[in-house]
Amino acid sequence: MKGKIVSIHSFRGGTGKSNTTANLAALVAMAGKRVGVVDTDIQSPGIHVLFGLDENKMGKTMNDFLHGKATIREIGFSIGENTGGADGRAKLAGKDLWLFPSSIRGREISQILKEGIDFNLLNEGLQSTIKEFDLDYLFIDTHPGLNEETLLSIATSDILIIILRPDNQDLQGTSVTVDIARSLDVPNLVLMVNKALPKYDFVELRKEIASKFHAPVAGILPLSFDLADNASNDLFSLRFPDHDWSKALREVAQAILVIE
Amino acid sequence: MSTDILRQLKKTLIFSGLSDDALAEVAQKATTRRLSKNDVLMKKGEVGDSLFLIHQGWVKIVTVDSKGDELIINKCGPGETIGEMALLDQGRRSATVIALEDAQVLELKNDVFEKILNQRPDVSLSIIRSYSDRLRFSTTYIERAIDWAQKIAEGDYSFVDQTQPTNQTASDDDKATQLLSAFFTMVNRVKEREDGLKQQLEKLSFEIDQARRKQEFEEITSTEFYAQLKEQAKALRQKRHQD
Numbered sequence A: 001m002k003g004k005i006v007s008i009h010s011f012r013g014g015t016g017k018s019n020t021t022a023n024l025a026a027l028v029a030m031a032g033k034r035v036g037v038v039d040t041d042i043q044s045p046g047i048h049v050l051f052g053l054d055e056n057k058m059g060k061t062m063n064d065f066l067h068g069k070a071t072i073r074e075i076g077f078s079i080g081e082n083t084g085g086a087d088g089r090a091k092l093a094g095k096d097l098w099l100f101p102s103s104i105r106g107r108e109i110s111q112i113l114k115e116g117i118d119f120n121l122l123n124e125g126l127q128s129t130i131k132e133f134d135l136d137y138l139f140i141d142t143h144p145g146l147n148e149e150t151l152l153s154i155a156t157s158d159i160l161i162i163i164l165r166p167d168n169q170d171l172q173g174t175s176v177t178v179d180i181a182r183s184l185d186v187p188n189l190v191l192m193v194n195k196a197l198p199k200y201d202f203v204e205l206r207k208e209i210a211s212k213f214h215a216p217v218a219g220i221l222p223l224s225f226d227l228a229d230n231a232s233n234d235l236f237s238l239r240f241p242d243h244d245w246s247k248a249l250r251e252v253a254q255a256i257l258v259i260e
Numbered sequence B: 001m002s003t004d005i006l007r008q009l010k011k012t013l014i015f016s017g018l019s020d021d022a023l024a025e026v027a028q029k030a031t032t033r034r035l036s037k038n039d040v041l042m043k044k045g046e047v048g049d050s051l052f053l054i055h056q057g058w059v060k061i062v063t064v065d066s067k068g069d070e071l072i073i074n075k076c077g078p079g080e081t082i083g084e085m086a087l088l089d090q091g092r093r094s095a096t097v098i099a100l101e102d103a104q105v106l107e108l109k110n111d112v113f114e115k116i117l118n119q120r121p122d123v124s125l126s127i128i129r130s131y132s133d134r135l136r137f138s139t140t141y142i143e144r145a146i147d148w149a150q151k152i153a154e155g156d157y158s159f160v161d162q163t164q165p166t167n168q169t170a171s172d173d174d175k176a177t178q179l180l181s182a183f184f185t186m187v188n189r190v191k192e193r194e195d196g197l198k199q200q201l202e203k204l205s206f207e208i209d210q211a212r213r214k215q216e217f218e219e220i221t222s223t224e225f226y227a228q229l230k231e232q233a234k235a236l237r238q239k240r241h242q243d
């Protein structure tokens, strides 16, 4: 099936969703696919920073589109044509990758939260985005937790990547998310561990988590100061391809690419 | 001069290529020194100007560790030579040598040795030859050691099983062989330690509270919103499946 919707979700905040989404989308685009990235984290959008999109230059956003105030064409921001100065992003020159940013303007944010987003509206929006840009993959960066917006993006996804940190709270929360994803018939459920302390045996960790949730673990990504240091305004996996974090993320990208 | 001494001298690097008569001449110029227990034969840091061949008794080669305690690096006994390089380069002694018991050593002074070199070009030539042999031998080992060190850095220890040091019993003055053997000892230690560390990796133990899991799931799924979403999602998936 062409035009897969891939949602990246986590039960708690700060697990690395935005970094993972941006880097995964970039890796899949590097593999020659046509890729879109939607930021539906309307409460605290942030992924545009990783793609070097200046907030002042941001024109129409997903919010305008969902309110019928803009066409999807007007919103798509081509990363391949605007890589900017960063070393990592520069590798995306000429690739088919578009960002569909969310509004960061306070008034618009509160408006959409008050009204709520309709499932069919969101879904039509995503589907026409896929059609208009002839996308192979559309990645969605979500807001943490299980609120209504995230339930919408889970319900609409073909592939759901749940990111968790290896600690008890995340594992407990993830168990509920996994049950919800199954209840909403998400066809492909993939787990990804981020911020894993190097003291853990990654091989064991992978086995343990996969067997607890009966779902594949596509990658175990280490906690890394290098990433915390360098990730804020560039795509880490492109800038430091030999880093362990980047290597583990390539495994995840590969796992996505092989899903039929 | 006993043939015993001649045989021992011939085992040293410098004299290995000498003919018997040249060797006899060298040995003749050497003087005998008697040591009592705890006598210091040489001190670390002194400029060395002679070679010693131990004839009788044992000596210890010591240095001082960072805490100031004596550290025995090695012990040497009959037939072994100490400080042979000093004959040529007069470098500083790298360690202190102390007699462990009453001992007798043969001392060959640098100035005496030089005189022989001036008189006997054949001796000079054979000494140069043995040095260049050694140099070539050492270079080969250094190149291999560099190669191995690189492999260790990459975590590849496969060469350890394939290339054991050839001859552990090679003569003790064979420094390249000693280096090699020390190198392999080090590699094995590093490997052991690394394997140990791998085993020390922690296992994350976690338990999911199933009652809580079920309760939270029900809280979310029991809403009107959820019921509607589930219907819509189902319809959507069927539609996409048909397309």
Ligand SMILES: Nc1ncnc2c1ncn2[C@@H]1O[C@H](COP(=O)(O)OP(=O)(O)OP(=O)(O)O)[C@@H](O)[C@H]1O
Pocket (backbone or CB within 6 Å): A010, A012, A013, A014, A015, A016, A017, A018, A019, A020, A041, A044, A046, A143, A144, A194, A195, A196, A221, A222, A223, A224, A225, A227, A228, A229, A231, A232, A245
């Ligand atoms: N493996 C890692 N090691 C160290 N720091 C990391 C790692 N992954 C992400 N981070 C850092 O953690 C912070 C949160 O990352 P990110 O914004 O991608 O998470 P998020 O899940 O999108 O957060 P939010 O829930 O707030 O949207 C960032 O500062 C990021 O650089």
Ligand SMILES: [Mg+2]
Pocket (backbone or CB within 6 Å): A017, A018, A019, A041, A046, A047, A141
């Ligand atoms: Mg985020």
